[in-house]
Amino acid sequence: MSSGQVTKRVKYKTSVKDAGTPGRLSLVKERLVFRPNNPNSASKLDMQFKYITNHRYTKEGSNKAPMLNLTSNQGASYIFEFESYEDLHICRDFVGCANLMKFGHKGVAELLHRQQKLQILELIRKFIQNNPAEMICSSVQGCCKTIDYVLHSELQKLHQQFVGGGVLTEAEFWATRKKLLEKDANRKAKQRGGLKSSVLAESKPFIDGRTNRVTFNLTPEIVREIFSEKPAVHRAYLNFVPSKMADKDFWTKYCRAEYLQRSKNIAAAIAEAAEDEELAIFLKPDDILANETRRKIRRVDPTLDMETDQGDDYSHLPDHGIFRDGSKEVAESGNELYQRTLLQDLNRHAAVVLQGTPIDEEQLKDTQTVAEALERSKQERSTASKDDESSADQERLKGISQAMTIDDLRGSNDHHLAPLWIKVLSVLTHNISSTKYNLGKKPGESLLDSLPTSVRDELLHHHISIEELMKHFWSSYPITNKYLNTKVTKLKDEMSKMDSQLQVTSLLLNSLSVRLVQALEAAMQHYDAEQQKRASKAREKPNGYS
């Protein structure tokens, strides 16, 4: 793949029913090439991407084989059957991206207007993610830039206006948009859906009441849960099925063990386990888990590690300290081998949920697939470099020592990025946005549409920039330090400038701008009132803030 091309084993077909010619499909920068395994075969193919107008593919999870169907501008279709969905996805993304490139900058911009920005972005991201950097040709990068530009051109204008104009600093401007940046950064990693918090496998067995039959229901989702929470069961499944026993027998045995476990009939459990060694596996404590626990306990946050206390505690030597003063609970003894408690299960379940699932929803088909997918992801994880883990730990430790500090004793260097005063602002923005929304919608009031485009754009821009100003203005209150004070003064100057500009526009008798003027005035009034209050207070108290 690093050579800038993708080659996969495929079967080339002219129609779906065609048996197909086995061969190799190579995708290079601007063309696709099919070479059959039999060099004498006639069905060679070599065409440029720009002739392809459309592509379709089989959805994962359907019964059909993984196939990609390309349609050329002459209406001919080329069908490739892949060996796996994985191969299909790689090639599909490649083709999709190549498709995009041919549109060029203009085309992308057009597409954007057709409300497809998200799909395109997603496509390109996938492409970039799946392929090494050198493969991404310049045109793709160009596309990305265009998209970013179009998406954020409004932002750019605002940025130029306020940061360029010295009203806001770079940090202030972006502080309110932190989320935007984070979202973009996060989107790079492929996100999987999380696991449900509730315990699925804990769902009660169904008892029909007439006979002694007990029914357990197992879905692939539950199987996933069982496998990831009980690695020993997972391992047993991989070892036994299908070589030693059938899928169904395995689960019957598992459910039998579960039933014994839950009925809390330890004597019966021990008796049955003695006779049936496979059943015993389900009842025994999980050795894989025990190892994992040992590994994890070393990396636990030292400020809550109670295990180190035990290693340090000299007074809890056997028979030292006070033994029976009623403060300690009397421990119940039991056969530990077969006692797995609900509490342990709950802890384990929550830990697994927190860790997240390594397999996709699509892979939740049958037990076998789930088991294999889990195994694969496990191997991947173990081969992943350990440096990664330790650096994550370092990061975490740093976080801990940071958490040790007392927040409100710290200096005020980041107070100006204080959270918004939600109550005021939400009312205000609601007002403004509803005005904007209603303006376009109400039949009698389609003032905006009647305006010439240049005026309309100007007006909308005013709206956005005033909204931005308001956001900063209201988030600066209450003024707790000098920094905020100067910031508010600067904002106020900018607002009065904006106000005079709007006065001109409002000659066009636009009700929108009236509202905007109202918003500005409200803010300015607040400023004046506050300023007066401060001035009078400052006279009373010499150490007060001014």
Next chain:
Amino acid sequence: MKFQIEEVTVYFPYDNIYPEQYTYMVELKRALDAKGHCLLEMPTGTGKTIALLSLITSYALAKTESPIKLIYCTRTVHEMEKTLAELKFLHNYQVKHLGAAAKMLAIGLSSRKNLCVNPTVSSAENRDSVDAACRKLTASWVRSMAAENPNQPTCEFYENYDRAAGGAVLPAGVYTLEDLRAFGKEKGWCPYFLARHMVQFANVVVYSYQYLLDPKVAGIISKEMQKESVVVFDEAHNIDNVCIEALSVSVRRQTLEGAIRNISRIENEIDRFKDIDAGRLRAEYNRLVEGLALRGDLSASDAWLANPALPDDILRQAVPGNIRRAEHFLHVLRRLVQYLKVKLDTDKVEKESPVSFVASINSDAGIDQKALKFCYDRLHSLLMTLEITDTDEFLHIQTICDFATLVGTYARGFSIIIEPFDERMPLIPDPVLQLCCHDASLAIKPVFDRFQSVVITSGTLSPIDLYPRLLNFHPVVSRSFKMSLTRDCICPMVLTRGSDQLPVSTKFDMRSDPGVVRNYGKLLVEMVSIVPDGIVCFFVSYSYMDGIINSWNESGILKDIMQHKLVFIETQDVVETTLALDNYRRACDCGRGAVFFSVARGKVAEGIDFDRHYGRLVIMFGVPFQYTESKILRARLEYLRDTFQIKEGDFLTFDALIDVMNIKLTDRNLNQRQAAQCVGRVIRSKADYGMMIFADKRYSRHDKRSKLPGWILSHLRDANLNLSTDMALHIAREFLRKMAQPYEKTGSTTGRKTLLSQEDVEKLGNNGAQEMLY
């Protein structure tokens, strides 16, 4: 910030300071000036630790002519790590502002188990087996054997450390246990022995209580400490219990059986030595004639023996003749074990004083008091002579000798109680002979005598005048501080009824009522849906928690809870609990939110903080109780009454065993100190906020409630004293909404400042703190 308290420049690593921190420092400085002990109470959430650390380190920096050392004792290792993290932060600040002059060496010290980096040794299961595995590689005779026989395994880390000799030093800095291990690994030196060696040079040593209070450990680790030290006991509200635990021993059947096995093995060893190296036993005999002061000429790795209680002058006396020879000593031990076995074989409870017990040993087994007193040291001398490294196999006989030495040393402050079974389970025979210490001052006395200043501090030390009597010392400063809050950031509530108006309680006759269980469950289900991040629940006992979670699981309540938050639970397995806690924090950090189920007397309640988003709500289901009819507790109360004139009522209030409930049925008492401890760990700073729900109808009674600490009571409004679930829900919603609003952090709007800037502190320094704050 940097400010003056009289002649001392205090370096404080923040831009602002709480007024209570400032006054705390002023009081602490007075105690240091007076070279006396002090007792300081200040609520959690006011940054006590950082105030303490910055004052004492600044004090040490100011008084360079007589440098003081800080010995900081914490209850647990994880509290030690927290302290070191704060110290690191402070140290960075001081170095930044003062340069190299502020450099210091601060180390945390723990056992081999927590410090060892040798993979074969540290993989051993518990502390004792790690100790033994270490000795197997580092004992002096093992090493001399290795010098002749290259196949004899040794520890490369210890060997490297030993070779480096004087060159093996830690550079200045603050070292947590992990830092020590990392440093040891990098240099190839044993971190445990390096740390122990550096203890005498360090400016700050952080370790757990037992290193000073337990004579078994203190004799080894802390004997080199200089008099000019400041000893701090943090979170010291339970210090009396640690003291008496350090001097208490119990003997059970298993102990005696193990001891007999140990004696036989020692006998075999002696026979073996007689054959191959009889001279060694003779040399030991001669040494014992001269006295027990044998530690001086032992190498570092062997110094694992110390006397539990003997004052130094006894060490120079000759060991009594009847136990000087190894065989004779073994005979004495056999007779002692036999005697204890007979004693243990009883079917009624017996209580005896040490004096009469010693007298009857003398008449029945022919062992006099002096021989008993020397047992502990005699045994260790013998084990050493016999070159025994697997000391973890000999714990039982060590216990017996511990017992003998204690009973032979102390004539008062102890009693011996023999019980044939646990009174709560009279059907299961489990005889035990307990030597229990009643007098907390015995263990802590050497500390008060030896060190210049001892600071006892905690969030809750009430009543504060009881501690000097219990510990028998005279503080020069004894103060209790209140917390001034900028806003009402704590919201305690008393919930007495469920939403169906039925009362809730864990009182014995109600606790298993399905209505109570359901109402408790519903309360939690409602709360998880409105409270962000972390919620902590405390139950009165493990068995109660286990029962209630199982029934919640069956009735589907647990499922409803899990719709909103993940559930983590404290179990009796410490490792599992630690992992659960770690995951709980991760879940709170990542925004998923979680509930932690815990037990009021458990390990989690004792020392884990649920500050900030780790504990926005704490629910105490029921009133924690303690079994107060225990013979040991009764004996202790009697002793306190007779010796210190501390009335039972006073102590029980203090020890929070309040009010006998329902005597006829259960003899159960309440323990409010536990309740206070559970909910007292939600606040980390004044910017933090949290709610507490006391869910039991008994909390609405004034006599119960008044035992809660003052800082909680002062926030408990009358309107919140008798709530049902839906009312509590409403209050919680309002509270959370209020807390989300920005506020003036300095509190200048309310008239009294709750946060001081540099400027304010300077002004305070000029005017005197008192008038502005109180």
